[in-house]
Amino acid sequence: MSVPAAPRHIVIAVDGPAAAGKGTLSRRLADHYGLRHLDTGLTYRATAKALADRGLPFDDEEIAATIAADLDLGHLDRSVLSAHEIGEAASKVAVMPRVRKALVEAQRAFALSPPGAVLDGRDIGTVVCPDALVKFYVTASPQTRARRRHDEIVGNGGQADLATILADIEKRDARDTGRTDSPLRPAADAHLLDTTEMGIEAAFDAARALVDTALER
Numbered sequence: 001m002s003v004p005a006a007p008r009h010i011v012i013a014v015d016g017p018a019a020a021g022k023g024t025l026s027r028r029l030a031d032h033y034g035l036r037h038l039d040t041g042l043t044y045r046a047t048a049k050a051l052a053d054r055g056l057p058f059d060d061e062e063i064a065a066t067i068a069a070d071l072d073l074g075h076l077d078r079s080v081l082s083a084h085e086i087g088e089a090a091s092k093v094a095v096m097p098r099v100r101k102a103l104v105e106a107q108r109a110f111a112l113s114p115p116g117a118v119l120d121g122r123d124i125g126t127v128v129c130p131d132a133l134v135k136f137y138v139t140a141s142p143q144t145r146a147r148r149r150h151d152e153i154v155g156n157g158g159q160a161d162l163a164t165i166l167a168d169i170e171k172r173d174a175r176d177t178g179r180t181d182s183p184l185r186p187a188a189d190a191h192l193l194d195t196t197e198m199g200i201e202a203a204f205d206a207a208r209a210l211v212d213t214a215l216e217r
């Protein structure tokens, strides 16, 4: 009698700059392969929001690390945390090594619990899950990303100025790529997906083909 193979634990890492389409791609991959999904940006956003809500400073590493260590990953409310200004505050909190250490620990625990997960962020393939089965680096030109973010805000009934959003995106890219601890960069073994021309649907098809190939190995 043959013994059925144990289900394989799969981790997929998706990194890239703000508004490149990694969230949409990650959710699609998680649905397709029956995996859990964690948008790790929400963990930095939730830390920044908790500090702001309590009137605490963004630059006190000890306080910020304590807040980060107390976060409950099961209660990250995207609808509240996705505000554009919270992303800006999150990138300030994200430069502090002790904050990163606390959040990376929780993110790794999430990745390790069955049946596996798709994690998206800035340092998943390089730091959080260096042994991920497949790694993607999703990018697009700053203009394309600013336009997408602008249309998303306007589509949700909000108001947005394209030039301001582009300036914010460029500022955030500089902070994320320039920090000392876990800067944004593609892992050496990441597959590059540039969504400027290809669009997110085509990026999903390309990503799925690469994951299928990795699963056959």
Ligand code: C5P
Binding pocket: 018, 019, 040, 041, 042, 044, 045, 087, 090, 091, 092, 094, 120, 121, 122, 123, 124, 172, 176
């Ligand atoms: O992806 P999102 O725009 O929500 O991330 C907000 C900020 O959190 C980023 O600009 C970045 O500074 C930080 N972040 C990070 N590492 C991650 C995910 C997000 O430093 N893995």
